[in-house]
Structure formats: structure tokens, C-alpha cells
Amino acid sequence: MASLLLPSLLLLLLAAPLAISTNSEGEALHALRTRLSDPRGVLQSWDPTLVNPCTWFHVTCDNHNHVIRVDLGNSNISGPLGPELAQLKHLQYLELYKNNFEGTIPEELGDLKNLVSIDLYDNNLHGSIPKSFGKLKTLRFMRLNNNKLTGSIPRELAKLSNLKVFDVSNNDLCGTIPVDGPFPTFSFQSFENNSRLNGPELQGLVAYDFGC
Amino acid sequence: MATITKVQLGQLELQGKLETLNFSALSSLRVLNLSDNNFHGPISEAISALSKLNILYFSTNSLTGIIHSKVGNLTRLMTLMLFENQISGSIPPSSEKLMNLNLVDIFMNFLVSSIPLVFGNMTKLNFLYLWRNNLTGSIPHEIGNMVNLKELDISGNNIIGSIPSNIVKLTELKYLSLFVNQLYGSIPSEIGNLVNLKDFEISTNQITGPIPQSIGNLAMLEIYYLDNNNVNGAILIKGGNLVNLRDFDLSDNQITGPIPHNIANLSKLKTFYLNNNNINGPIPSEIGNLVNMRTFVISSNQITGSIPHDIGNLSKHETFGLNQNNINGFIPPSLGSLKSITKLTLAYNHLSGLLPTEMANLASLNYLDLFSNNLFGNLPPDLAKGSMLLYLALGYNNFQGPIPISVKNSTKLVRVRLKRNQFTGDISQSFGIHPHLGYIDLSFHRLYGTLSPSRGSCLNITSLKILYNRISGKIPLEIVQLPKLHQLDIPSNNLAGKIPKELGKLSYLYLLNMSNNHLSRIIPPEIGDLSSLEALDLSSNNLSGKIPMQLQNCTKLNSLKLRSNELSGDILSQLGNLNMHEVLDLSDNLFTGEIPPQLSKLMDLQELNLSHNELVGHIPNSFQFMIGLTLLDLS
Numbered sequence: 146m147a148s149l150l151l152p153s154l155l156l157l158l159l160a161a162p163l164a165i166s167t168n169s170e171g172e173a174l175h176a177l178r179t180r181l182s183d184p185r186g187v188l189q190s191w192d193p194t195l196v197n198p199c200t201w202f203h204v205t206c207d208n209h210n211h212v213i214r215v216d217l218g219n220s221n222i223s224g225p226l227g228p229e230l231a232q233l234k235h236l237q238y239l240e241l242y243k244n245n246f247e248g249t250i251p252e253e254l255g256d257l258k259n260l261v262s263i264d265l266y267d268n269n270l271h272g273s274i275p276k277s278f279g280k281l282k283t284l285r286f287m288r289l290n291n292n293k294l295t296g297s298i299p300r301e302l303a304k305l306s307n308l309k310v311f312d313v314s315n316n317d318l319c320g321t322i323p324v325d326g327p328f329p330t331f332s333f334q335s336f337e338n339n340s341r342l343n344g345p346e347l348q349g350l351v352a353y354d355f356g357c
Numbered sequence: 358m359a360t361i362t363k364v365q366l367g368q369l370e371l372q373g374k375l376e377t378l379n380f381s382a383l384s385s386l387r388v389l390n391l392s393d394n395n396f397h398g399p400i401s402e403a404i405s406a407l408s409k410l411n412i413l414y415f416s417t418n419s420l421t422g423i424i425h426s427k428v429g430n431l432t433r434l435m436t437l438m439l440f441e442n443q444i445s446g447s448i449p450p451s452s453e454k455l456m457n458l459n460l461v462d463i464f465m466n467f468l469v470s471s472i473p474l475v476f477g478n479m480t481k482l483n484f485l486y487l488w489r490n491n492l493t494g495s496i497p498h499e500i501g502n503m504v505n506l507k508e509l510d511i512s513g514n515n516i517i518g519s520i521p522s523n524i525v526k527l528t529e530l531k532y533l534s535l536f537v538n539q540l541y542g543s544i545p546s547e548i549g550n551l552v553n554l555k556d557f558e559i560s561t562n563q564i565t566g567p568i569p570q571s572i573g574n575l576a577m578l579e580i581y582y583l584d585n586n587n588v589n590g591a592i593l594i595k596g597g598n599l600v601n602l603r604d605f606d607l608s609d610n611q612i613t614g615p616i617p618h619n620i621a622n623l624s625k626l627k628t629f630y631l632n633n634n635n636i637n638g639p640i641p642s643e644i645g646n647l648v649n650m651r652t653f654v655i656s657s658n659q660i661t662g663s664i665p666h667d668i669g670n671l672s673k674h675e676t677f678g679l680n681q682n683n684i685n686g687f688i689p690p691s692l693g694s695l696k697s698i699t700k701l702t703l704a705y706n707h708l709s710g711l712l713p714t715e716m717a718n719l720a721s722l723n724y725l726d727l728f729s730n731n732l733f734g735n736l737p738p739d740l741a742k743g744s745m746l747l748y749l750a751l752g753y754n755n756f757q758g759p760i761p762i763s764v765k766n767s768t769k770l771v772r773v774r775l776k777r778n779q780f781t782g783d784i785s786q787s788f789g790i791h792p793h794l795g796y797i798d799l800s801f802h803r804l805y806g807t808l809s810p811s812r813g814s815c816l817n818i819t820s821l822k823i824l825y826n827r828i829s830g831k832i833p834l835e836i837v838q839l840p841k842l843h844q845l846d847i848p849s850n851n852l853a854g855k856i857p858k859e860l861g862k863l864s865y866l867y868l869l870n871m872s873n874n875h876l877s878r879i880i881p882p883e884i885g886d887l888s889s890l891e892a893l894d895l896s897s898n899n900l901s902g903k904i905p906m907q908l909q910n911c912t913k914l915n916s917l918k919l920r921s922n923e924l925s926g927d928i929l930s931q932l933g934n935l936n937m938h939e940v941l942d943l944s945d946n947l948f949t950g951e952i953p954p955q956l957s958k959l960m961d962l963q964e965l966n967l968s969h970n971e972l973v974g975h976i977p978n979s980f981q982f983m984i985g986l987t988l989l990d991l992s
Binding site for chain 2: 168190196200202203216218219240262264285286288309310330
């Protein structure tokens with residue numbers, strides 16, 4: 146009977162998935178890729194049947210086949226970021242600037258203990274800057290400018306003693322600017338064009354999320 | 358007067374709203390087949406007029422809405438086929454009156470809520486297919502009352518909870534498909550009572566606990582898929598009853614312990630996936646008795662010991678996957694007897710010794726991965742003599758001597774990774790015509806000769822990596838005319854002559870590294886046409902002349918390394934227009950003039966090295982704003 150043949154045929158299609166044989170880091174990148182739109186084919190070499198992602202273009206690994214860099218700047222990519230990026234435990238450089246990434250910044254990115262540079266600038270990201278970014282102790286560069294980020298600048302970021310370059314300009318942030326940690330070294334251009342950002346925090350006098 | 362009992366209007370490209378059919382005029386109908394048309398709209402209450410209906414066949418249309426509760430009036434209904442529509446809502450409680458139902462196919466719809474309890478009363482139900490809906494909730498306890506159920510498929514839903522032990526009553530069940538849901542808990546040992554079970558699939562759930570030993574009783578079982586769960590414990594094959602098991606998938610779980618010796622009892626075993634678990638111990642030599650085996654994949658475990666000689670008995674074997682384990686010892690020559698083998702992956706292990714010459718007999722081989730082992734010596738010259746090779750990975754071993762001649766004849770090659778061995782020979786003799794070749798890495802060898810691919814022989818190359826060899830001669834036009842080239846990575850060779858201006862046509866090129874060669878003359882201005890270029894390294898050559906102004910057109914450039922050449926003139930101030938994030942190294946050249954202050958626009962630059970030139974003047978004040986710098990050398 147037709148109904149007996151049809152399900153087993155269709156089940157064969159369901160039960161025979163794309164043979165993903167890559168490691169967990171490759172799986173994480175592949176999961177990200179499946180949600181993205183990539184009109185220039187920049188991610189075409191991201192083949193999940195390979196044993197690891199180290200020969201994928203725009204992915205760089207260390208000598209132990211761990212992903213240390215993802216370089217996708219200026220590539221006309223759109224779609225949401227996802228928590229699986231946090232599985233790239235050795236990641237040092239996350240370069241996703243000048244694209245059309247949308248949705249929020251996953252707070253799981255705060256787990257990337259080796260991160261040196263996070264460049265998400267010039268995208269369509271909304272929501273707030275995750276407080277978990279205060280855990281990124283090795284971070285030197287954080288550029289989130291030119292997005293649609295809201296909420297306040299988390300006080301936790303004052304713990305990032307290695308942070309040299311910080312840019313959140315051209316967003317919709319509110320509240321006040323922290324005055325602890327590396328913040329006094331950042332120029333005012335790092336914060337400009339946030340119409341609801343109220344200038345430096347007046348410690349002890351005004352609650353820090355004033356105006357948010 | 359004759360009455361209409363059957364209406365068969367399937368597959369006629371009919372359209373329209375189902376409700377417009379005058380059901381009350383068809384009250385004598387036994388069979389109504391409207392399947393595979395373009396009917397839309399809901400199944401309305403008018404359907405209840407078909408009180409004598411035995412077979413309702415509305416599948417593969419565009420029906421929407423919910424199943425009306427009046428469908429409960431169709432008490433003579435035996436077959437209900439509504440699959441492949443857009444029906445939503447839940448199966449109405451009134452369906453409990455449909456005691457004659459034998460077959461229910463409502464798969465590929467948008468049903469919600471849990472599997473209704475009503476099915477519990479349907480003792481005549483043989484076939485129940487609800488797969489690919491949006492069902493939630495747990496499998497009801499009452500499921501055990503469908504004592505005549507032969508086939509149950511609820512895969513591809515969001516069903517949670519554990520498998521009720523009441524399934525023990527479903528002794529007629531042949532086919533049980535629960536995959537792609539969120540079931541948890543262990544598989545109940547009662548599963549061993551389902552003596553007629555032929556096909557059991559529970560992949561991609563959150564099942565925990567051990568594989569129940571009672572499975573060993575299922576003498577009819579042919580297909581057993583448990584992959585992608587959290588199953589733990591060891592594999593225990595009790596007794597010799599699983600004589601019909603053909604397809605066994607336990608991959609992606611947390612199974613521990615060794616592969617049992619009595620795996621040989623599974624005499625009909627054809628495909629066996631155990632990859633991505635925590636299996637230890639050796640591969641039992643009894644594997645050689647599984648003469649029906651076609652696919653054996655045990656990659657990504659902690660398997661030890663050596664590859665048993667008896668593996669060579671598996672003459673029907675097509676895929677043998679042992680990647681990423683702790684296997685040591687030699688590759689047995691008997692592997693050369695696997696005459697049907699197409700895919701052989703032994704990468705990332707500790708295999709040592711020579712590659713047996715018998716491996717040349719593997720004429721059907723299209724995928725050979727020996728990457729990262731301790732193999733050495735010369736390769737058999739006729740390795741994979743069938744020239745069917747698509748994928749060849751031999752990197753990170755100690756192979757020596759020439760690249761086998763059969764590689765040159767393998768016109769289907771797609772991917773070649775030979776990095777880090779000690780191959781020698783003339784590179785132009787080692788390769789031939791490879792129209793499908795995309796990625797090739799021959800780095801860290803002693804290959805000599807010139808790059809001279811014959812015209813049009815390798816037009817699909819995306820990655821050409823020949824770092825650290827002894828290649829000499831010029832950079833041929835054929836290389837810079839490879840239309841799909843993304844990476845040209847040929848540093849540390851003996852290449853000489855000029856950089857061809859035709860290089861500018863490589864519109865996909867993002868990585869260009871020709872450092873540490875003997876390239877001379879100027880950097881052609883056409884380099885400015887490389888619109889995708891992200892990293893450029895021409896260090897340690899004999900290049901002269903100025904930095905071409907056109908370089909400012911490479912707007913994606915992140916890293917520019919030109920150190921140790923004989924470049925002269927001023928440092929191009931327009932370099933400041935490029936938003937470089939990484940390195941600008943112009944050291945050890947003959948640059949004159951002052952340091953252009955425009956370079957301070959490179960706010961994101963991490964390393965700036967202008968040392969060992971003939972620069973004059975002061976360090977521009979604006980350099981204090983280059984806060985990204987971790988290295989600044991202006992000595």
C-alpha cells in the first residue's frame with residue numbers, strides 16, 4: 146500500500162543526514178553558517194564533512210587544530226549570531242565587522258577566555274552589551290560601534306584591564322559611562338552618537354543607569 | 358437505483374475549497390479519494406454526512422484549519438489519510454468513537470498538543486503515522502492498549518518524557534520510529550518483549566542510561582538506530598539472537614568499554630557506526646568474520662591496539678573509518694584485499710611502518726586519509742591504481758621518495774593534502790590534468806622543478822599551498838590566471854623573475870604569500886585590482902621600485918608585509934586610507950623621506966615596523982593615537 150512505501154522512503158531521507166564528521170568546533174561554525182545568508186559565497190569552503198575546520202577559508206587554527214581566528218569582515222553576510230560561537234574555546238580574534246549580522250549579541254561569547262579582539266562593528270545588532278563580556282580578561286579590542294545596541298554600558302567591563310580600544314559609538318546606548326578600569330583612557334569619540342548616553346558616571350551621587 | 362460508493366479523484370490537479378463539496382449528497386460513499394490535488398480550506402462538519410465511509414483519502418493537498426470534531430461520526434472509518442497538508446490543532450476527542458480505525462496517516466502537518474489518549478481504545482489500529490508535526494507532551498501510557506499496532510512513527514516532533522514501559526504490550530509492533538524528538542530517560546528493558554520488532558529508530562533525542570540488554574532477544578531486528586543521544590554504559594551482546602541485525606548506529610553517544618568479541622554473532626551486519634563515543638580497547642579480530650559488512654565507522658573514540666589482519670576478509674567492505682583513535686602498529690598488508698573499498702580513513706592515529714605495497718590493489722579507492730600518523734618510507738608507485746582518487750590526505754607523516762605516479766593519472770582529484778612529509782621529485786612530473794582539483798597543499802617537502810601546469814589543466818583550484826619546497830623558475834601565467842584562486846601560498850622556495858601583472862585578475866584572492874623567494878623587479882600596479890585581498894606578504898625577495906599607489910584600492914587589506922626587499926621611494930602615505938587591523942611591515946628596505954603622518958589613521962593596527970630604512974625627520978605626533986599598537990619599531 147502506498148502509505149507503507151512512502152514513509153519508509155521519506156524516513157530514509159530524514160534518517161540519512163548530511164554526514165557531519167567534523168569536530169565540535171567545526172560543528173559550531175557549521176551551525177552558524179546554516180543560519181546565515183552568504184550571497185558572495187564567502188563560506189563556500191566551510192565543508193562539514195572535513196575532519197576539522199582548519200582548512201576552511203577565513204578560519205585560522207593553531208598547531209593543535211583549534212580555531213583561533215574567524216575573519217569574516219566586510220563580506221556581505223546577514224543573519225543572526227548564535228551561542229555556538231562560544232564552543233570555539235581557543236578563539237582569539239572574532240572579526241565579523243561590516244556585515245548585516247542581526248539579532249542580539251549572545252552572552253555566551255563571554256565564555257571565550259582567550260579572546261583578544263571582538264569586532265562586531267557596522268552591523269544591525271540590537272539588544273544590550275552582555276555583562277558577561279566582563280569575563281573577557283585577555284581582551285584588547287572591543288569594537289561594537291555602528292549597530293543598534295541599547296541599554297547601558299555594563300559596569301563589569303571596567304574589569305577588562307587589557308582593553309586598549311573600545312568603540313561603542315553610533316548606537317542607542319543610555320545611562321552613564323563607567324569611570325573605572327580602562328575607561329578613562331578611551332577618547333570621547335568611542336562613545337559619541339549615543340543620544341541617550343549621559344556622560345561619565347557620577348559615582349555615589351547618581352544611580353549609574355540613570356536615564357535608561 | 359445505483360448509488361455511488363467510491364469516488365476516486367486523486368492526482369487530477371483539482372482545486373477549490375473542500376467545503377464546497379456537497380457531502381450530504383454522497384452519504385452512501387464507502388471510499389473518498391481526493392488525494393494529491395490542490396484542495397484548500399478546512400475539513401468542515403459537513404464531513405459527518407459520510408456516515409458509511411470506510412476510506413478517507415485527503416492527503417497531499419493544501420488543507421488547513423483543524424480536524425472538525427464531527428469526524429467522530431464516521432464510525433465505520435477504517436483508513437484515515439490526511440498526510441502532507443497544513444492541518445493544525447489537535448485530533449478531536451470525538452475520534453474515540455472511531456473504533457474501526459486500522460490505518461491513520463496524518464504525517465507532515467502542523468498538529469499540536471500531545472498524542473491524544475483516544476488512540477488507547479483503538480484495538481484494531483495497525484498503522485499510526487504522526488511524524489513531522491508539532492506534537493508536544495509525552496507519549497501516553499495508554500499507547501500500550503493498541504495491542505495490534507504494527508507500525509508507529511512519531512518522529513520529527515517535540516515529544517518529551519520517557520518511553521512508557523507499557524510498550525511491552527505492543528507485541529505485534531514491527532516498526533517503531535521515535536527519532537528527532539526530546540525524549541529522555543532510559544530505553545525501558547520491556548523493549549525486549551517486542552519480539553516482532555524489525556526497525557527501531559530513536560536517533561536524536563536525549564535518551565540516557567545503558568543500551569538495554571534485552572534488545573538481544575529481538576531475533577527479527579534489522580535496523581537499530583540509537584545515534585545522537587546520551588546513551589552510556591558498555592555494548593553487551595548477550596546470546597546469539599541478533600542474527601538479522603543489518604544496520605546498527607550507536608554514533609554520537611557516551612558509550613564506554615570495548616567493542617565486544619561476540620560482535621561476530623551479528624552475522625548479517627552491513628553498516629555499523631560507533632563513532633564519537635568513549636570506546637576503548639582494541640578492534641577485535643572477530644570483525645573479520647562479518648562478511649556482509651559494507652560500512653564500519655569507529656572514528657573519534659579511544660580505541661587502542663593495532664588493525665587486525667583479519668580485516669582483509671571483508672571483501673564487500675566499502676567504507677572503513679578509524680580516524681582519531683589511539684591505534685598503533687603497522688597497517689596490515691591484508692588491507693590490500695579489500696577489493697570493494699572506496700573510503701579508507703585512518704587519520705590521526707599512531708600507525709607506523711611502511712604503507713604495504715598491497716595497498717596498490719585498492720582499485721576502487723576514492724578517499725584515502727592517512728593524515729597525522731608515524732608512517733614512513735616510499736609509497737607504492739601505483740597507489741590507488743584505479744585512478745579513482747578524489748581525496749588524498751597523507752600529511753604529517755614521514756613519507757619519502759616520489760609522489761606516486763598514479764596521482765598524476767588521477768584526473769578526478771578534488772583535494773590533496775600532503776603537507777609535512779619528505780617527498781622529493783620534480784613537481785611538474787608529479788601532477789597532470791586535474792580539472793576538479795580545488796585544494797592542494799604540498800608544503801614542507803623537497804619538491805623541485807618549476808611550476809608549469811599545462812594550460813587549462815587545473816582551472817578549479819581555490820587553494821595552492823606549496824610552502825617550504827625547492828620550486829624554482831618563474832611564476833607562470835597559468836598560475837595567476839587560475840580564475841577561482843582564493844589562496845596563493847608559495848613562500849620559501851626558489852622562485853625568481855617578476856611578479857606577473859596578470860595577477861590583478863584574481864578577483865577572489867584573499868591570501869597572497871610569496872615571501873622568501875628570489876622575486877625581482879617591481880610590485881606591479883595591477884596589484885590594486887585585487888579587491889578581495891586581505892593579507893599580502895612579499896617579504897624577503899629582491900623586489901625594487903616604489904610601493905604602487907594603486908595598493909590603496911585594496912580596501913580589504915588587513916596585513917601588508919614587504920620587509921627585506923630593495924623597495925625605494927617614499928612610504929606611500931595613502932596606506933593610511935586602508936583600515937588595516939593586523940601588521941604593516943616595511944622594514945629592511947631602502948625607503949627614504951619622512952614617515953607620513955597619515956599612517957596614524959591606522960587606528961586599529963597592531964604591529965608597525967618601519968625599521969632599517971633610510972627615513973629622515975621626526976616620528977609624527979599623531980602616532981600617539983595609534984592605541985591599538987602592541988609593536989612599534991621605527992629604529
